[in-house]
Amino acid sequence: MSAVQPLVFDRVETQPAYQLVASMIEKRIMEGTFKPGQQLPSELDLAKQLGVNRSTVREAIRVLEQNGLVFRKSARRLVISVPRQSELASRMSRAMVLHEITFQELWETMLTLETRAAELAALRATEEDVALLDANLAATRECLEHEERLVKLDIEFHLTVARAARNRALLLAREPIGLLFYPAFYKVMSRLNAKDRLLAAHTEIVTGIRGRDPKHTALWMEKHIKDFRRGYELANLDINQPVDASPYGG
Amino acid sequence: MSAVQPLVFDRVETQPAYQLVASMIEKRIMEGTFKPGQQLPSELDLAKQLGVNRSTVREAIRVLEQNGLVFRKSARRLVISVPRQSELASRMSRAMVLHEITFQELWETMLTLETRAAELAALRATEEDVALLDANLAATRECLEHEERLVKLDIEFHLTVARAARNRALLLAREPIGLLFYPAFYKVMSRLNAKDRLLAAHTEIVTGIRGRDPKHTALWMEKHIKDFRRGYELANLDINQPVDASPYGG
DNA sequence: ATGATCCGATAGTCGGACAATAATTGCGGA
DNA sequence: TCCGCAATTATTGTCCGACTATCGGATCAT
Known part of the structure; x- marks a missing residue:
């Protein structure tokens, strides 16, 4: 049996249609044919154009959605x-x-990125950046006794510094680490009193940035982050433990 | 009409079922109920268990797939x-x-991360790491005239150093930048002769790592990366231009 | 003009169906 | 007994058709 079909060399391309559809649309986006802000054709349109079923298109859209290439408004x-x-x-x-x-791993990376961010911020911060930092400092002074707000302000402070560095790659690299860092930070703040040291460090950092002094700024950021590590240990937290998943708990 | 349903305050939670399904499964994974390596129940099983249609489950699976939480073997x-x-x-x-x-943004970030990686590698590299680096150096010496291989070996070299730093957060932060960096690197290599300088720098870096000398290692890595930037400019490439999408072109 | 109402388009979901094929089982032969 | 191949089963990929809820826009009444 086994009908000897003389047609040789066929499929090597075994990729589900929904993936193909997703990559076709993705290609259009990366090329610029589909531009940000523009709205995606309807599922039915896409299905008809691409010659597949709507279900298939829908699966492809899920892919794009998760990739962040389309966004639901x-x-x-x-x-x-x-x-x-x-x-x-x-x-x-x-x-x-x-x-x-x-x-430990997280901290090392954060130390690296934040220090550089501080240094670059000292070189590039605009007056607006400095104003934001000043405002943050002022608010921090007000909230020294309000733990939760303090943590929030600290997050904001570091983000502002990082933004002032005018480097989006750095910003992008920094963010996921920051997300994991802050729960830890919160723990430290709640277990020991490092508030004055925090304020002092922040103040010096702003001074450095205002004075366009990258060395000073970087140095104080380094101190600040190292201080935090010491705090972590003093709070009896083990730096060799995996960071926890708190952002996902609630 | 408008049946006056006395039940007040209902749905604010409008989330498509496929998203709910996806998060339920995600939850199981993050909790550890579903463990890595374990295989996902069949679509039909999931549909029955969750009381939804298979299509819905499929869309949810696309989401998980793109999130990297399930993997198709x-x-x-x-x-x-x-x-x-x-x-x-x-x-x-x-x-x-x-x-x-x-x-420019990319380069700054890479400089930061690679320098730190080198420093840490000097502190933590195992004999195995050093052996890998030695092998890479030897191969590089052999391939000095073969551009493509040289680029490949350089990528490998830096990755090996980064791995030797024993910091996965750093590794993770480094990778996306590396992906964009290498096309640029290839351009530089093909336009000017920096091969000897590359080999010299790599050699010094390995020497530093072997000698457990973080300062030396970091210094040479810094030189090496700065050298690259100079090369980029010498090759008449504009550091202020956006990096291109070469990884996606072909 | 303003608000209420209607209507079409579209997303979300469902049930069922079928082909292709990977995975498993079972069989026969060594 | 064990191995290799064939038959069977399970599962994925894809399709069709249908229904509902609702969003956006158009129409209508005031």
């Missing part, structure tokens, strides 16, 4: 979008948790 | 998995391209 309108850094960051964070990355 | 077996760093990295790279991140 009002649940009924899917628009093309540039991947949102925050989504990527949280995914990255989750990966780190699942890989059971330790606080 | 042989196209017929979906197994739970820890998100693969490489997938995340390429997604991150794509985001950077779409955000039109410049070479």
Whole structure:
């Protein structure tokens, strides 16, 4: 039996249609044919154009959605979008948790990135950046006794410094680590009194940035982050334990 | 009409079922109920258990798949998995391209991360790491005239150093930047002769690592990366231009 | 003009169906 | 008994058709 079909050399391309559809649309986006802000054709349109079933298109759209290439505006309108850094960051964070990355690893990386960010911020911060930092400092002074707000302000402070560095790659690399860092930070703040040291360090950092002194700024950021590590240990937390998944608990 | 249903305050929670299904499964994975390596129940099973249609389950699976929480082994077996760093990295790279991140930004970040990685590698490299680096050096010496292989070996070299740093957060942060960096690197290598300088720097780095000299190692890595930037400019490439999407072109 | 109402388009979901093929089972032969 | 191949089963990929809820826009009444 086995009908000897003389047609040789066929399929090597075994890829589900929904993946093909997803990559075709992705290609259009990367090429710029579909531009951010523009809205995606309807599922039925896409299905007809691509010659597949609507279900297939829907699966493809799920893929794009998760990739952040399309974005749902009002649940009924899917628009093309540039991947949102925050989504990527949280995914990255989750990966780190699942890989059971330790606080030590996280801390080392954070030290590296934050120090550089501070240095660059000193070189590039605009007056607006400095104003934001001043405002943050002022608010921090007000909230020294309000733990939760303090943590929030600290997060904001570091983000502001990082933004002032005018380096989006750095910002992007920093974010997932920050997401995991802050729960730890909260623990430290609640267990020991490091508030004055925090304020002092922040103040010096702003001074450095205002004075366009990268050395000073970097140095104080380094001190600040190292201080935090010491705090972590003093709070009887083990730096060699994996960071926990708190961002996902609630 | 408008039946006056006395039941007040209902749905604010409008989330498609496929998203709910996806998060339920995700939850099981993050909790550890579903463990990496274990295989996902069949679509039909899931549909029955969750009381939804198979199509809905399928869409949810696409979501998980893109999140890297399940992984397809042989196209017929979906197994739970820890998100693969490489997938995340390429997604991150794509985001950077779409955000039109410049070479300058990329370079600064790479300088930061690679320098720290080198420093840590000097502290932590095992004999095995050093052996790998030696092998790479030897291969590099052999391939000095073979551009493509040289680039490949350089990529390998830096990856090996980064791995020797024993910091997965750093590794994770480094990867997406590396992905975008290498095309640029290739351009530089093909336009000017920096091969000897490359070999010299690599050699010094390995020497530093072998000698457990973080200062030396970091210094040479810094030189090496700065050298590259100079090369980039010498090759008449504009550091303020966005990096291109070469990984996606072919 | 303003608000209420109607209507079409579209997303979300469902049930069922079928082909292709990977995975497993069972059989026969060594 | 064990191995290799064939038959069977399970599962994925894809399709069709259908229904509902609702969003957006147009129409209508005030």
